[in-house]
Amino acid sequence: MLVVKALQKSYGQGQGAVLDRASFHLPRGAFAALVGPSGSGKSTLLNLVGLLDGADSGEIVIDGMRVSSLSPTEAAWLRNRLIGFVFQSFHLLSRLTAWENAALPLFHRGVGRDERKSRALAMLDRVGLSDRACHRPEQLSGGQRQRVAIARALVGEPRLILADEPTGNLDRATGLQVMDLLRELNRDLGVTILMVTHDRDMARFCDRAIEMRDGRVQPLVEVG
Numbered sequence: 001m002l003v004v005k006a007l008q009k010s011y012g013q014g015q016g017a018v019l020d021r022a023s024f025h026l027p028r029g030a031f032a033a034l035v036g037p038s039g040s041g042k043s044t045l046l047n048l049v050g051l052l053d054g055a056d057s058g059e060i061v062i063d064g065m066r067v068s069s070l071s072p073t074e075a076a077w078l079r080n081r082l083i084g085f086v087f088q089s090f091h092l093l094s095r096l097t098a099w100e101n102a103a104l105p106l107f108h109r110g111v112g113r114d115e116r117k118s119r120a121l122a123m124l125d126r127v128g129l130s131d132r133a134c135h136r137p138e139q140l141s142g143g144q145r146q147r148v149a150i151a152r153a154l155v156g157e158p159r160l161i162l163a164d165e166p167t168g169n170l171d172r173a174t175g176l177q178v179m180d181l182l183r184e185l186n187r188d189l190g191v192t193i194l195m196v197t198h199d200r201d202m203a204r205f206c207d208r209a210i211e212m213r214d215g216r217v218q219p220l221v222e223v224g
């Protein structure tokens with residue numbers, strides 16, 4: 001479902017390779033933790049797979065589509081359709097309500113308001129937040145904000161969810177609840193998830209770990 005082949009990336013001339021022939025693949029429906037020491041290239045890899053930045057060489061294939069070497073416009077179009085993002089600090093828009101935030105990917109696709117609202121409300125219901133649909137982020141707890149962000153990541157029915165330390169700003173109990181939710185959505189909806197985490201306890205929710213060291217991917221480990 002996701003194939004990453006020999007990705008090479010450095011951030012400037014004379015700088016060493018941040019990614020050094022990084023390669024791995026994920027089958028459809030996998031829930032993978034991307035782990036490794038700080039500075040090993042995890043965020044860089046996530047940015048490339050998320051079509052937010054370009055590699056120097058190598059290949060990325062999502063759902064049979066070769067998505068490396070696209071123009072910025074093509075990358076934005078595909079990103080909106082193929083990928084949902086969940087961030088450590090939620091990245092919700094403060095002036096929008098929960099449902100309006102959850103509906104944003106559909107807004108960018110030009111979907112009309114009624115359909116946007118009904119699909120966003122259905123997704124908020126799915127993450128257990130139907131009673132908070134008209135609240136703004138400041139009226140929500142950290143765990144609730146991350147649920148809105150997860151609803152936003154899923155509302156457009158993407159093939160792949162990329163999560164960057166999704167529990168990093170949450171207390172332990174809330175973090176575990178968010179992981180439970182992600183695992184449930186992974187199982188029920190069959191969406192493939194790639195999640196950067198430093199936290200071994202959170203990585204245990206995943207079915208495999210991709211371990212990075214010095215820009216290289218270590219052999220794949222199945223953990224569950």
Ligand code: ADP
Pocket residue numbers: 011018036037038039040041042043044045
């Ligand atoms: P991780 O997410 O595993 O902590 P990163 O991908 O953030 O690793 O960083 C890998 C290396 O690339 C680090 O040495 C970091 O300093 C460097 N790096 C990351 N982003 C940039 C950038 N925009 N410009 C220059 N160097 C960068």
